[in-house]
Amino acid sequence: MPAIEVHQLQKTFQSKRKAAGLGGSVRALFKPEYNSIEAVRRLSFQMEAGELLGFIGPNGAGKSTTIKMLTGILYPSEGEAKVLDFVPWKDRQKLAYHIGTVFGQRPQLWYHLPAVDTLILFGKIYEMDDRDVKLRISQLAEAFEIQDLLETPVRKLSLGQRMRCEVAASLLHRPKLLLLDEPSIGLDVVAKQHIRDAICRMAQEENVGVLLTSHDAGDLEALCKRVIIINHGQIVYEDKVSNLKRKYLTTKMVEVRYAEEVPAGFSINGVEILKVGHYGVKLRFNTTQTPVDSVMAHLSQAGEIVDITISDPPLEEVIAKIYQEAALTPVPSPAPQRTGAGGRRV
Amino acid sequence: MKSVSKYWAIFQTTLVNSLAYPGELIGRSLMIVPFMWIFYQLWNVTFNAAGTASINGLTLRDTMWYLMLAETIELSRSFVARTVSENVKDGSIAYMLNKPYSFILYQFSNSMGETVFRALMNAVFGSVVVWRLVGAPPGLSGWTLAFLAIIGSWILNFCTACLIGLAAFAVEDISAFVWIYQKFAFILGGLLIPLDFYPAWLQSIAKALPFSAMVYGPARLFVSPSLDLFANVIMMQAIWILILGLALATAYRRGVTSLTINGG
Numbered sequence: 022m023p024a025i026e027v028h029q030l031q032k033t034f035q036s037k038r039k040a041a042g043l044g045g046s047v048r049a050l051f052k053p054e055y056n057s058i059e060a061v062r063r064l065s066f067q068m069e070a071g072e073l074l075g076f077i078g079p080n081g082a083g084k085s086t087t088i089k090m091l092t093g094i095l096y097p098s099e100g101e102a103k104v105l106d107f108v109p110w111k112d113r114q115k116l117a118y119h120i121g122t123v124f125g126q127r128p129q130l131w132y133h134l135p136a137v138d139t140l141i142l143f144g145k146i147y148e149m150d151d152r153d154v155k156l157r158i159s160q161l162a163e164a165f166e167i168q169d170l171l172e173t174p175v176r177k178l179s180l181g182q183r184m185r186c187e188v189a190a191s192l193l194h195r196p197k198l199l200l201l202d203e204p205s206i207g208l209d210v211v212a213k214q215h216i217r218d219a220i221c222r223m224a225q226e227e228n229v230g231v232l233l234t235s236h237d238a239g240d241l242e243a244l245c246k247r248v249i250i251i252n253h254g255q256i257v258y259e260d261k262v263s264n265l266k267r268k269y270l271t272t273k274m275v276e277v278r279y280a281e282e283v284p285a286g287f288s289i290n291g292v293e294i295l296k297v298g299h300y301g302v303k304l305r306f307n308t309t310q311t312p313v314d315s316v317m318a319h320l321s322q323a324g325e326i327v328d329i330t331i332s333d334p335p336l337e338e339v340i341a342k343i344y345q346e347a348a349l350t351p352v353p354s355p356a357p358q359r360t361g362a363g364g365r366r367v
Numbered sequence: 368m369k370s371v372s373k374y375w376a377i378f379q380t381t382l383v384n385s386l387a388y389p390g391e392l393i394g395r396s397l398m399i400v401p402f403m404w405i406f407y408q409l410w411n412v413t414f415n416a417a418g419t420a421s422i423n424g425l426t427l428r429d430t431m432w433y434l435m436l437a438e439t440i441e442l443s444r445s446f447v448a449r450t451v452s453e454n455v456k457d458g459s460i461a462y463m464l465n466k467p468y469s470f471i472l473y474q475f476s477n478s479m480g481e482t483v484f485r486a487l488m489n490a491v492f493g494s495v496v497v498w499r500l501v502g503a504p505p506g507l508s509g510w511t512l513a514f515l516a517i518i519g520s521w522i523l524n525f526c527t528a529c530l531i532g533l534a535a536f537a538v539e540d541i542s543a544f545v546w547i548y549q550k551f552a553f554i555l556g557g558l559l560i561p562l563d564f565y566p567a568w569l570q571s572i573a574k575a576l577p578f579s580a581m582v583y584g585p586a587r588l589f590v591s592p593s594l595d596l597f598a599n600v601i602m603m604q605a606i607w608i609l610i611l612g613l614a615l616a617t618a619y620r621r622g623v624t625s626l627t628i629n630g631g
Contacts, residue, residue, distance in 0.1 A: 094461045096624055117467040127462045131380065133387035138380060145376035146468055148369040174387075 022106060024198050024230040025068040025091060030100035032061040032086050032254075060086040062254040063100070070197065071228040073221075075245035075262070077235055079344060083254035084234040088202055091232075092122060105197055118147060121191035121229075125203035128187060130175045136186040137171040140193055147194035154193070161189040165219045181212025188216060192223055199224070201233045205240050217243040238336030250343055257347035269339040274332045275316070276303045280325040289319040300327075373468055374476040381480025396488035399438055403496045406434050423563040428501040429590040430561060435493040436513060436586040437558050443486035444524055445478030448548070451532025452541045455622075464623070471619055475525055482521060509592040516585035516597065519604035523581050526611035533615070536622035551576075557583035577607040 038056050039049040061083040068074045078084050089095040091104050093113030102109060107116040123129075130139045137158065144154030162168045165185045170178055178186065188204060201220070205213045221244055224231050233244055241248055241262060248265055250258040258265070278301045287297055289304070291311035296303040306316055320326065385392065414420075414427045425433065451474060454460040463470055494504060504510075531544045538544075553559055556578035562570050573579050584600035 089461060092465045094464050113464065114467045114469075117465055120465075122462075122465050124462055127459060129462065131384060133384055134380070138383065142376050142380045143466075145369075145373045146466055148373065148467075 022070065023067045023103075024070045024072065024105060025066075025232065026101075026103045027067070027087075027091075028065050028101045030061055030064045030087070030090060030102055031059070031098050032083075032090060032095065033098045034058045034060055060254055061090070061097075064251070064254065064256065066249055066256065066259065068230060068232060071224075071230050072247065073224060073231045073233070073245045075233050075235065075241040075248040076251070077238075077241060077248065077340065078251040079236075082252050084251065085202060086254075087251075088122075088200055088232070088234060092116070092120065092200060118194065119197050121194070121196035121199045123184075123187050123191045123199070123201045123204050125184070125201075125206040128175070128183065130183065130186055130190060132176050133174055135172045135174055136167070136178075136190070139175075140171070140190055143190055143193050149194060157193055157195070161192060164223055165189045166215075179212075181208050181215065184208060184212070184216055185219065188220060192227075192229070195227065196229060198230045198232070201231060201235075203235055204233070205235065205237050213237070213239065214243075220244060238340055242336055250340065252344055252347050258343050265339065266333065266336075269342060270333045271308050272305060272334050273308055273313070274303070274305050274334065275320070276330040276332075277301060277320055277326055278328040279323065280327050284323060287323060289316060292316055292319075374472050377468075377473055377476035378480045381477045382483060385481050385484050392484060392488060396442075396485065396492055399435075399442060399489050399493040400496050402438055403431070403435060403493055403500070407431060407497075407500045410434075425561060425563055425590070431497050431501045432504055433561050433586045433590045435497045436490075436517075436589045437556075437582050439486055439489040439493055440517060440520055440582055440585060441552065441558055442489050443482050444521075445481045445528070447474055447478040447525055448528040448532040448541060448545050450474070450477075451529055452535035455533065455535040456539060470623075471529065471615065474529055475522075478525055478528075479521065486517070505590050505592065509589045512592045512594075512597045513585050513589035516588050516600050516604070519601060519608070520581045520585050523577060523604050523608050523611065526608055526615050527577065527581075530611060530615045530618055533618045533622050536618075536625070552578045552582060555579065556581055557586070561587070563587075574603075577603075577611065580604045580607055 035055045035057055037049065038054045039045050064083075064087060076084055076087070086095065090097050091102060091109055093104075093107075093109030093111075093116055096110045104116060105119050107119075109116050130136055131142075140158050140161075141154060144151070144157075149157070158171070162171060165188065167182070167185050167189060170182050170186060175183060175186070184204060188201075191199060199220075204220070205216060208216065217240065220231065223229060224244075231244065233240060235241060245262055248258070248260065248262050249256055260268070274295075280300075282299055283297055283302055287302060288294060289306075289311075292304050292306040294302060294304050302320075304316075320329075410427055410430050414422070414430075420426055421429075451460075454463065460470070463473065466473075498504065527548065528545075531541055531548060534544060535541050555573045555576050557573070562573050562579060562583045565573065573583070580600060580603040584603060588596055588600055
């Protein structure tokens with residue numbers, strides 16, 4: 022049984038349109054005009070149990086709307102979805118026992134209380150045994166290294182510390198599926214790494230499926246095996262993260278240091294020279310156009326190589342490229358339409 | 368059993384949370400002190416001018432203890448209308464809906480937890496002042512019956528306020544409704560003037576409305592406890608809780624199915 026099955030899911034919002042200024046406001050009062058915004062368009066995908074799936078896209082792409090439909094908070098305009106065999110918007114409360122959620126921008130821990138109080142409360146809310154809650158808290162405290170933080174009021178924790186507690190709290194009731202909406206937003210590099218490691222470990226140990234939305238390509242590289250990229254409410258790319266890299270990481274950057282000075286007028290056909298120093302060069306080339314071995318041969322002919330670094334462009338650039346490609350394929354723009362006052366929400 | 372204990376746990380957690388800033392709690396509760404002092408000045412003059420010891424069956428002492436309890440109820444009311452409307456407006460209702468509890472009962476447990484200590488502090492400070500000004504409070508039966516009626520009053524207030532809060536689904540800003548509700552509670556609930564001092568026709572209208580079951584009922588029961596009055600107050604509360612509770616459940620169901628989450 023797949024953990025998530027989504028078929029032709031669609032969500033259209035109606036938002037009021039108002040011309041600028043007082044006149045516009047008055048007109049909007051009597052003759053409201055509405056824009057339909059298709060936040061999610063005929064989205065279909067599957068996620069297997071225990072899978073780590075990245076769900077990424079720019080702001081307003083429809084990621085959060087999709088997650089909200091999958092947790093049963095929002096009713097879709099059309100289409101079907103099953104999460105752990107529940108129809109989320111019909112069995113929201115039953116589903117809630119089996120999923121954990123973290124919304125990076127919406128803390129669920131009680132701000133004035135120590136995290137352990139919220140954890141105990143969640144234990145009650147998820148109808149767990151008191152003994153089991155204790156056991157689970159100590160397990161999670163170890164996994165997320167929060168033993169020393171649990172008794173400090175949440176307001177006194179740093180953002181990184183708090184997020185570790187948040188994720189731990191979402192795993193308290195041993196969910197089969199974890200929905201993480203921007204869990205690393207605003208965190209520094211170390212805190213991000215910390216939280217990714219803990220999520221990865223917990224997911225493996227307990228076979229929890231993770232659906233992760235993020236702007237951060239690093240989250241994706243560190244956590245996910247497969248990725249779905251959406252834009253304008255549609256899937257623009259869906260594949261394994263490794264294939265994504267293979268397909269799009271065709272540009273290589275090479276930095277070479279030589280034992281002697283670089284010969285004057287250094288150049289290689291089909292290779293972009295980014296920088297030439299006294300003893301080193303930095304260049305970039307596309308592996309589909311210029312074979313790697315010919316570049317390497319040229320480089321070694323130029324002198325004795327002391328050091329060489331070959332690197333891929335960061336995944337952010339790759340994703341940006343995919344967005345750009347998707348943007349070139351025309352998408353019908355939403356036409357303004359007039360509806361009565363009752364048709365405000367769909 | 369477990370489903371009840373989760374709401375009890377939510378209540379307890381809010382209770383503890385309300386003690387996060389004890390200074391603020393005490394400071395806010397001290398507000399009742401000047402209120403009672405002003406009321407005493409007003410009613411002392413009124414009773415002297417009328418030249419009688421009692422007006423429509425209430426003495427100055429009764430009136431002051433009545434007002435103390437009425438103020439305690441008013442000042443310790445939870446801000447559930449504002450809380451719920453903010454949950455709706457900023458979209459955080461969405462994040463409360465993905466837990467296995469009923470949103471309405473969650474808010475109820477929450478608002479009870481907020482109310483208890485505030486009511487206690489108000490009653491303590493209010494009693495100290497009124498005791499010094501007009502003498503001993505009513506007997507034990509008054510405290511007991513009033514206590515039960517106050518619980519009914521809180522439930523009734525919750526239904527009304529939560530309904531107003533959910534109006535944010537339709538109108539976004541509910542502060543006008545909160546204001547109107549509060550003024551109705553002031554005048555028709557008998558918060559400033561005991562309903563007994565009103566002309567008969569106005570009394571009968573006021574007593575049929577839910578506001579009097581929230582404020583006047585418990586406070587009146589406090590100063591002249593009787594089982595008849597108690598039964599009357601509880602029945603009025605039960606009827607209004609039923610009506611407003613049904614309205615609340617309907618409004619909630621309709622609101623949630625058409626939910627549009629603000630703020631991505």
